[in-house]
Amino acid sequence: MINIRFTQKMTGSVLQNTPAMAEACYAIGMNLINGKEHLYCTSYKSDDTGVAVRIHRIPHKQYIS
Numbered sequence: 001m002i003n004i005r006f007t008q009k010m011t012g013s014v015l016q017n018t019p020a021m022a023e024a025c026y027a028i029g030m031n032l033i034n035g036k037e038h039l040y041c042t043s044y045k046s047d048d049t050g051v052a053v054r055i056h057r058i059p060h061k062q063y064i065s
Contacts, residue, residue: 020056028053 028038038053039046045054 015057017055017057024053024055 024042024044027042028044031038031040031042046052047054
């Protein structure tokens with residue numbers, strides 16, 4: 001959790017899998033350009049709202065200071 005508001009110290013962060021995010025954006029964008037459903041022929045799944053797309057996670061690594 002990020003607790004920078006009161007202590008000015010960051011105690012955590014969220015890792016982003018940028019290659020997977022770029023791949024998902026490209027695949028979904030190409031589907032939309034070609035008039036198909038956004039998740040057509042992909043391994044991605046929508047969240048419960050149907051708006052956000054779940055991106056494959058990268059393994060958690062512990063921060064060592």
